[in-house]
Amino acid sequence: MMIKKIAFIFFIGIYTIVAQNNTSYWQQEVDYTMKVDMNVENFQYQGTQELIYSNNSPDTLYQVFYHLYFNAFQPGSEMDIRSLNFPDPDPRVGNRISKLKPDEIGYLKVSSLTQNGKPITYETSGTVLEVKLDKPVLPGEKATFSMKFNGQVPLQIRRSGRNNKEGIALSMTQWYPKMAEYDFEGWHAHPYIAREFHGVWGNFDVTINIDKKYVLGGTGYLQNPQEIGHGYEKPGTKVTKKGKKLSWHFKAPKVHDFAWTADPEYLHDVVKVPNGPTLHFLYKNNKEIIDKWKDLQPKTVELMNYFSEKIGKYPYEQYSVLQGGDGGMEYAMCTLITGERSFGSLVGVTAHEMAHSWFQHILATNESKHEWMDEGFTSYISTLAMNEVMKQNNPNSLRGIYSGYYQLATSGIEQPQTTQADRYMHNAAYGASAYSKGAVFLSQLGYIIGEDNLAKTIKRYFDDWKFKHPTPNDFKRVAEKVSGMQLDWYLTDWTQTTNTIDYGIKEITENNNRTQVVLERIGQMPMPLDVYVEYKDSTIESFYIPLRMMRAEKANPIPSMKRTILADWPWTNPNYYLDLSKSKSEIKSITIDISNTLADINPSNNSFSE
Numbered sequence: 126m127m128i129k130k131i132a133f134i135f136f137i138g139i140y141t142i143v144a145q146n147n148t149s150y151w152q153q154e155v156d157y158t159m160k161v162d163m164n165v166e167n168f169q170y171q172g173t174q175e176l177i178y179s180n181n182s183p184d185t186l187y188q189v190f191y192h193l194y195f196n197a198f199q200p201g202s203e204m205d206i207r208s209l210n211f212p213d214p215d216p217r218v219g220n221r222i223s224k225l226k227p228d229e230i231g232y233l234k235v236s237s238l239t240q241n242g243k244p245i246t247y248e249t250s251g252t253v254l255e256v257k258l259d260k261p262v263l264p265g266e267k268a269t270f271s272m273k274f275n276g277q278v279p280l281q282i283r284r285s286g287r288n289n290k291e292g293i294a295l296s297m298t299q300w301y302p303k304m305a306e307y308d309f310e311g312w313h314a315h316p317y318i319a320r321e322f323h324g325v326w327g328n329f330d331v332t333i334n335i336d337k338k339y340v341l342g343g344t345g346y347l348q349n350p351q352e353i354g355h356g357y358e359k360p361g362t363k364v365t366k367k368g369k370k371l372s373w374h375f376k377a378p379k380v381h382d383f384a385w386t387a388d389p390e391y392l393h394d395v396v397k398v399p400n401g402p403t404l405h406f407l408y409k410n411n412k413e414i415i416d417k418w419k420d421l422q423p424k425t426v427e428l429m430n431y432f433s434e435k436i437g438k439y440p441y442e443q444y445s446v447l448q449g450g451d452g453g454m455e456y457a458m459c460t461l462i463t464g465e466r467s468f469g470s471l472v473g474v475t476a477h478e479m480a481h482s483w484f485q486h487i488l489a490t491n492e493s494k495h496e497w498m499d500e501g502f503t504s505y506i507s508t509l510a511m512n513e514v515m516k517q518n519n520p521n522s523l524r525g526i527y528s529g530y531y532q533l534a535t536s537g538i539e540q541p542q543t544t545q546a547d548r549y550m551h552n553a554a555y556g557a558s559a560y561s562k563g564a565v566f567l568s569q570l571g572y573i574i575g576e577d578n579l580a581k582t583i584k585r586y587f588d589d590w591k592f593k594h595p596t597p598n599d600f601k602r603v604a605e606k607v608s609g610m611q612l613d614w615y616l617t618d619w620t621q622t623t624n625t626i627d628y629g630i631k632e633i634t635e636n637n638n639r640t641q642v643v644l645e646r647i648g649q650m651p652m653p654l655d656v657y658v659e660y661k662d663s664t665i666e667s668f669y670i671p672l673r674m675m676r677a678e679k680a681n682p683i684p685s686m687k688r689t690i691l692a693d694w695p696w697t698n699p700n701y702y703l704d705l706s707k708s709k710s711e712i713k714s715i716t717i718d719i720s721n722t723l724a725d726i727n728p729s730n731n732s733f734s735e
Contacts (some may be wrong), residue, residue, distance in 0.1 A: 501563015
């Protein structure tokens with residue numbers, strides 16, 4: 126009897142531990158060691174990769190998947206076919222992939238793959254390598270995958286490639302076989318069609334063997350600057366470059382991707398941020414752009430400080446701004462941007478891509494499913510940063526972002542933000558949803574919970590979720606904890622539907638020297654309201670109508686102004702009756718939301734004035 130009882134207690138204990146582990150956060154880990162040899166004559170390269178995969182999940186894995194992104198740049202690929210059938214294709218892609226010649230296409234080919242030293246079966250399916258394991262990887266186990274591969278760098282079309290329009294030789298992004306992410310939702314082995322990425326956190330040790338004339342920059346810390354030179358060596362160090370090639374050895378800790386650029390005409394400047402990282406700037410030796418790239422450098426220092434203050438301290442010791450690619454794209458510890466721009470545009474693209482270092486490369490959302498968290502949050506914070514750093518002095522710097530959302534909401538082509546990024550039917554709808562509507566989500570949250578609470582939410586979100594993979598619900602829960610409000614209704618309506626906000630002043634009547642204002646909810650999405658009444662004696666007071674589902678009220682956004690908190694408004698009620706103690710003749714104007722932070726798609730009915 127005692128033995129049975131002990132066994133029962135032991136079983137319950139084990140079950141409890143397993144149950145707790147199943148409900149707690151976990152994430153996989155990878156450690157890459159890669160060596161590649163690049164031929165700059167034909168843009169082909171040979172590589173080896175040893176990958177140590179840690180299965181931190183509660184699941185047994187019977188297969189794994191790798192991304193082979195360069196295979197997208199071939200006629201007939203999924204990216205090519207998708208672009209040819211878009212009603213509004215990205216002009217950078219258009220029909221260009223379909224016209225690539227054999228020596229211009231991109232490819233990644235795996236020639237051998239082993240698991241813990243034993244050959245395993247694999248098959249290439251477009252941009253995904255499907256791998257059947259020799260032995261299942263159990264929860265808590267590690268497996269070592271050793272691979273030989275070769276690739277060809279495509280003519281630069283989208284993000285990656287060779288010889289971009291500004292003459293940068295190599296923009297090496299999505300260039301290696303990359304392990305797909307496995308999380309609480311399962312495998313994310315989506316094909317590369319045009320959008321962005323989801324990666325596994327880990328450490329990278331990368332050696333690139335390339336013609337010694339080329340200057341490199343990118344992810345990671347250079348381990349052998351004394352052998353390389355090109356501005357990376359310490360002042361006064363003698364550099365001896367032997368042979369035709371140099372081996373650039375980089376290490377990057379706690380990242381989920383690795384990118385690099387290379388060009389024989391790069392200029393390389395280094396700037397130290399006080400009490401912060403070292404900034405590297407690599408750009409073409411082109412007299413038309415040199416002065417602007419020099420002027421960019423102190424602005425980049427200001428941007429680094431702004432983001433570190435408003436979000437959280439940048440955790441790496443280095444950040445690089447690299448001329449390359451096809452516009453602007455963020456990567457771990459660096460960005461690739463086109464450099465032949467006006468100065469304002471150069472600072473703007475740097476601000477946006479640098480902000481991604483927080484909202485993607487530290488707070489690593491799944492961009493294929495929650496692209497609005499990445500692009501939207503970045504657009505929000507970089508717009509505010511530009512207003513300060515460039516001294517724009519715009520009291521409503523987010524106005525353009527709101528306009529982008531309004532155009533989307535009234536376009537007839539909007540899809541919910543929960544739409545998988547590749548499955549938007551229009552590129553314009555994807556862009557406006559990810560960037561504009563995503564930024565408005567964050568800005569409007571400040572209207573709901575208060576600007577002070579929004580600032581606290583962003584910082585706590587960073588502290589709680591850095592170096593992890595947060596979801597929309599994770600961000601919402603942080604905002605709830607900071608504000609004390611219930612916010613599920615906001616996340617649901619804004620991101621899972623195309624419901625819009627439209628409130629109006631329906632009717633104003635007077636009775637016994639009192640005024641009754643009838644407010645109406647026309648749009649399907651409910652919101653709390655701030656109503657401002659200005660009287661003819663020039664006094665102004667506000668009336669705050671909480672939404673019942675919030676179960677709380679925000680602080681007075683204008684403390685110096687008299688505010689009355691009214692009874693809450695249940696979302697089921699189409700009308701709300703606001704009673705004012707003064708006659709209609711004493712009222713100069715009544716306005717819903719003078720801050721213009723409420724994303725009301727029809728502001729024309731938001732005010733009354735004599």
